[in-house]
Amino acid sequence: MKEKEIKFLEESFKKYYFDHFDLIHVPERTSEREFGYQKFNSGMTRHISLKDDKELHLLLMQNIPSDVYCSNAYYSFPNLSMKEKDWKEADLIFDIDSKDLHLGCRKNHCVTKCNECNQVTHLSDFCQNCKSSKLETKSLPCNNCIDASKNEVKKLKNILMEDLGVEENNIHVYFSGNEGFHVYVYNSQFQEIGSRERSELVDYIMFKGAIPETFGMKKMKPNRSSFPNFEDKGWKGRFSKEVFGSKSKRSKIISELITNGYSNFQKNLETLSFKIGTQIDPNVTMDIHRIFRLPGSLNSKSGLAKVFCKDLKTFDPYTESSFLNENSIEITAHCPIEFKLRKKKFGPYNGERITVPTYAAAYMICKNLATID
Amino acid sequence: MITLGKDEIAKYPFLADAGQYLKDKGFTLQQFGTDPDLKLSVEKALDRVQVSADGKIYKSDLIDGEASKDYVLEREVFSFLLAIVLLKLTGMNTLIKRFSLAEARRAEKYLEKDLANITDESKKELAIRIIDDLFSIQIKKLDDYFIIPISNYLTHSINFHEREWKLINRHVENGYVFLTPHETVRLIRKELGNYINSKIINAKTPSMIPGFEDQVAKLVNLSKKFVTHSVTTGEYPPCIKHAIDVLEKGENLPHSGRFMLATFLLSRNQSVEQIAPLFKNAPDYNEKVTLYQLNHLKGTSGSGTQYSCPSCEKLKTQNLCFAIPECNNIFNPLQFGKKERK
Numbered sequence: 001m002k003e004k005e006i007k008f009l010e011e012s013f014k015k016y017y018f019d020h021f022d023l024i025h026v027p028e029r030t031s032e033r034e035f036g037y038q039k040f041n042s043g044m045t046r047h048i049s050l051k052d053d054k055e056l057h058l059l060l061m062q063n064i065p066s067d068v069y070c071s072n073a074y075y076s077f078p079n080l081s082m083k084e085k086d087w088k089e090a091d092l093i094f095d096i097d098s099k100d101l102h103l104g105c106r107k108n109h110c111v112t113k114c115n116e117c118n119q120v121t122h123l124s125d126f127c128q129n130c131k132s133s134k135l136e137t138k139s140l141p142c143n144n145c146i147d148a149s150k151n152e153v154k155k156l157k158n159i160l161m162e163d164l165g166v167e168e169n170n171i172h173v174y175f176s177g178n179e180g181f182h183v184y185v186y187n188s189q190f191q192e193i194g195s196r197e198r199s200e201l202v203d204y205i206m207f208k209g210a211i212p213e214t215f216g217m218k219k220m221k222p223n224r225s226s227f228p229n230f231e232d233k234g235w236k237g238r239f240s241k242e243v244f245g246s247k248s249k250r251s252k253i254i255s256e257l258i259t260n261g262y263s264n265f266q267k268n269l270e271t272l273s274f275k276i277g278t279q280i281d282p283n284v285t286m287d288i289h290r291i292f293r294l295p296g297s298l299n300s301k302s303g304l305a306k307v308f309c310k311d312l313k314t315f316d317p318y319t320e321s322s323f324l325n326e327n328s329i330e331i332t333a334h335c336p337i338e339f340k341l342r343k344k345k346f347g348p349y350n351g352e353r354i355t356v357p358t359y360a361a362a363y364m365i366c367k368n369l370a371t372i373d
Numbered sequence: 374m375i376t377l378g379k380d381e382i383a384k385y386p387f388l389a390d391a392g393q394y395l396k397d398k399g400f401t402l403q404q405f406g407t408d409p410d411l412k413l414s415v416e417k418a419l420d421r422v423q424v425s426a427d428g429k430i431y432k433s434d435l436i437d438g439e440a441s442k443d444y445v446l447e448r449e450v451f452s453f454l455l456a457i458v459l460l461k462l463t464g465m466n467t468l469i470k471r472f473s474l475a476e477a478r479r480a481e482k483y484l485e486k487d488l489a490n491i492t493d494e495s496k497k498e499l500a501i502r503i504i505d506d507l508f509s510i511q512i513k514k515l516d517d518y519f520i521i522p523i524s525n526y527l528t529h530s531i532n533f534h535e536r537e538w539k540l541i542n543r544h545v546e547n548g549y550v551f552l553t554p555h556e557t558v559r560l561i562r563k564e565l566g567n568y569i570n571s572k573i574i575n576a577k578t579p580s581m582i583p584g585f586e587d588q589v590a591k592l593v594n595l596s597k598k599f600v601t602h603s604v605t606t607g608e609y610p611p612c613i614k615h616a617i618d619v620l621e622k623g624e625n626l627p628h629s630g631r632f633m634l635a636t637f638l639l640s641r642n643q644s645v646e647q648i649a650p651l652f653k654n655a656p657d658y659n660e661k662v663t664l665y666q667l668n669h670l671k672g673t674s675g676s677g678t679q680y681s682c683p684s685c686e687k688l689k690t691q692n693l694c695f696a697i698p699e700c701n702n703i704f705n706p707l708q709f710g711k712k713e714r715k
């Protein structure tokens with residue numbers, strides 16, 4: 001990104017932060033949190049502690065960050081170095097990102113930008129113009145991506161509530177501002193567990209590391225009656241629904257499973273993990289020292305805000321998280337894919353000069369698909 | 374502290390206050406060194422330590438946790454308390470570790486029996502209270518199972534390598550893990566061992582008691598077998614640290630873990646002779662076999678190909694990975710500490 005684009009984004013971000021203080025708050029137990037931020041084209045500043053909304057707003061106005069973060073952990077001394085912070089506990093967090101879902105639609109709305117000659121084309125392995133293989137991929141997620149991510153959130157919430165005993169009002173879902181959702185769990189029994197324990201929760205949620213014995217299969221003489229039932233709680237019940245399909249087929253399928261043998265059963269379990277497991281980013285949940293995008297702040301990958309989803313089912317990120325202003329601006333756009341923001345269609349653009357509202361211009365500039373000359 | 378009946382002290386002697394117990398019975402340590410009848414208990418104590426050093430569990434005179442005669446009970450408790458005195462006089466930590474682990478396993482059997490006891494409610498209550506008092510794990514009984522909060526379960530289960538302990542392979546419901554009595558006590562074996570270990574470490578070391586010299590000399594001799602020369606240099610990744618830890622405690626490391634450790638250290642240019650002693654504490658240690666296997670991995674015998682350290686991904690599936698944030702973005706333990714975080 002060059003000077004002009006950065007200046008434009010900084011001005012638009014600043015205006016958002018100035019006009020929308022009501023949307024950006026410090027989280028509870030503020031003084032125990034670590035904050036951090038990034039400016040356009042520069043590194044991360046961490047180990048900041050803040051007292052209240054006022055201090056946060058001051059930080060935003062003074063630095064005009066491209067991204068703002070806050071720890072899910074609580075510390076005695078959040079502004080000291082990692083070693084001296086004195087970690088107390090951390091909310092459980094999850095990151096669900098549509099790019100990890102291996103969706104078929106993705107190739108339709110991904111573009112590659114050549115780092116050598118700046119040519120933008122539909123997804124490919126090398127530049128059509130100069131044959132370079134130094135490419136950046138940019139995605140403009142579609143509704144299918146959002147629906148698929150929502151479905152993962154639904155699966156996650158179900159496991160959290162049914163299996164892990166988390167109360168629904170302690171689960172908060174946010175749109176990440178780009179391609180997915182962030183889920184927070186507050187006040188649970190898991191506040192104080194460490195990274196290794198969280199990694200076990202991750203495997204549980206993703207359905208990883210299951211052994212055939214857990215689902216009734218044995219190397220020697222498996223017993224039909226030890227296979228799961230539809231009424232079973234937890235993974236056994238979900239396994240039944242997925243593998244048997246219906247109660248009437250249960251018996252027949254158990255016979256097949258037994259005939260196919262132990263090692264095939266193991267393989268089945270591995271494939272099942274992609275179907276019934278919830279696709280979360282394991283590193284995010286395991287990291288107990290992470291600073292995570294602050295709710296209400298803007299995501300510099302899109303210019304959209306990270307916002308709370310009151311009703312996930314009806315939530316539409318492309319209207320509900322777009323807050324930049326409507327002022328017109330002239331840009332040169334290389335965005336060969338159509339996108340929709342605030343119910344308005346934009347593109348495709350193939351290098352033409354266009355005049356669009358700031359929020360749409362920022363969306364393309366953030367994705368490095370437009371310039372201001 | 375929990376008040377214990379006579380047979381309970383014999384089952385869980387580590388709960389007793391040693392000095393107080395002897396005083397209550399009207400004996401001094403010195404008497405055990407001189408009185409021929411009492412000296413039998415010292416021999417029994419020696420045996421108790423020797424058996425544990427062998428990785429076995431001492432066979433008690435209790436039958437089903439009960440003793441027919443009071444003096445049998447007493448001797449049980451004496452031999453435990455005297456074993457500690459001998460260990461303190463010997464001063465070898467490896468022997469203390471092994472003894473603690475063996476005694477933990479012995480107590481485990483009784484705890485399990487007490488938990489499963491359906492005729493005597495008080496026995497079950499006591500076992501539940503011991504587990505709560507010592508390890509702050511709140512167990513509740515639900516039908517045929519004992520249920521414990523998932524977070525509690527995890528802090529213990531992450532130390533196990535076997536896949537059946539993974540949360541995914543457990544019956545989990547509404548925030549709780551369901552366990553049988555056997556699994557419940559198995560879960561705390563390590564902590565029970567640590568508890569006994571720390572009790573011994575924190576006990577005062579008496580000055581030599583006349584009449585104990587022989588037994589102490591025997592134990593000093595025995596302990597020579599277990600001296601290890603640690604090879605820790607440089608910052609190791611958690612998976613490697615963990616493997617070394619397991620071996621140093623004399624616990625069993627699965628074959629895959631040994632393979633990882635050996636190939637890792639060989640790649641870090643440690644010699645076979647430097648690595649071999651690490652495996653000394655393994656319950657099935659055999660020097661010849663270990664050297665042969667290490668040379669094989671190094672490629673100096675047989676096939677001639679040097680084996681390389683498995684990838685993090687592979688180790689994850691073998692439950693040998695204990696990733697920490699510093700592990701982000703690396704694919705092989707050998708890269709640990711070498712790559713910058715993104």
Ligand code: SF4
Nearest residue numbers: 610612685694695700
């Ligand atoms: S990520 Fe790799 S290096 Fe880190 S603990 Fe796991 S296996 Fe070891």
Ligand SMILES: [Zn+2]
Nearest residue numbers: 114117127130
């Ligand atoms: Zn090019």
Ligand SMILES: [Zn+2]
Nearest residue numbers: 105106142145
């Ligand atoms: Zn899509």
